[in-house]
Amino acid sequence: MKIGREIVLRLLKRYSDKIREEDFLAVYVSKDHKDLFTILIATILTQNTSDKNALKAFHNLMKKTNGRIDPENILNMDISELEMLVKPAGMYRRRAKTLINVARFFINEKKSIEKMILSRECEKLKEKLLEIEGVGEKTVDVVLLNMMSCPYFPVDTHIMRITRRLGLVDERAGYKEISSFWRSVVDEVYYLKLHLILIHHGRTICRAIKPLCEKCVIKDLCRYREKTG
Template sequence: MVLTEELVLRVLADIKIEPRKFAALYVFRNSNDIFKALVVTILTQNTNDKNALRAYENLVRIIGDITPEKLVNIGEDALANAIKPAGMHRIRARKIIELSRVILENYRGDLTWIKDLPLDEARKALLELPGVGEKTADVILVNLGKLAFPVDTHITRISIRLGIAKSRNYHEIQRAWMRILTPDPSRYLEIHLKLIQFGRDICIARNPRCDMCGFREVCTYYISNVRGKDN
């Protein structure tokens, strides 16, 4: 057997997506605002979505609407204190203020124009912003309905175990999933989210729950490390 889109959809069919468990998705759906989604995505870097959303909502309680102007004016100390739940709050505060300042100076605080750019130009514009890397850019792009497939630590782990990627290289893993899946932004977003939840619940970092996994027969990790022991 090989990993096909049909199998992926079948295995992930029962995975439920709760928006509050995905900070960027939750903020984007509630605001349709690129800047707000960038801020919360930066808060998710090297922490979990729950802590990132707590930090973001704490910031909302303190300053109200999240805008570049307000984040520049609040100052680094106050911002760092507000986003403590996400961890690394001083580093994140500096990143967010730098991002806000660049958007104010270069784009008058407005990023809505990115929505209308072709994919490559939109990605280039996002990657030129401070604090925005490949994954953050792709999270924004796919939520804008563009053909991007973000890769996080869960998807990396799943991909290597399945054997569709031989390394942790972001683009290798991204290309592998984009070859398997129908090129449709809504499909990419759906599978991206469901794979993350699958990685949280089933294909966990230690002691993966292979007995509950529908990918067993195409999974190199299971075939090499588990199946023989079960027989």
């Protein structure tokens, strides 16, 4: 716990002024769009791709829908057209199918979703959104943290790698354990900031291949080199 706090302090100091909202599509979109559907669509576009590619696909959808991405607009599109619009984000067939699932789900569950948003029922809303085929826990946590400041700590591939390398969790630790670790280290008002900072650290220094350990501000607290020799 003590090491965890020290790591957070150093990362905050190093990266606080380096985070640009436009590098994180969900954050960027949440600024201008307060509706759950649009933020969820944007977050699905970021799955397994860079935010840069996801942003291109998002702009395509915005252009096609005249700035209003809603379930009806998605369902009114021809599947092949939708696939072409989301193509910059990759895996376009699967992604288009997920967007259609989401649109249908939102039409069917409109009232219950609206009620949960109004009463800020984070847990119920999370359970509800996880019923959608193709939508996983990380996506839901990103959406609810960004949109409603729900107390979730999303763990992406960068955060998973960094946390394991640091030796803060077991090598085989999964999503829930890693998320719970970071939630135990900082107050929930810092969840989003720390989430973005860890991703930035993973993109720039603690890269998947050839991490730049010599330049790392937490290298003396990390067990990676100890483990890899």
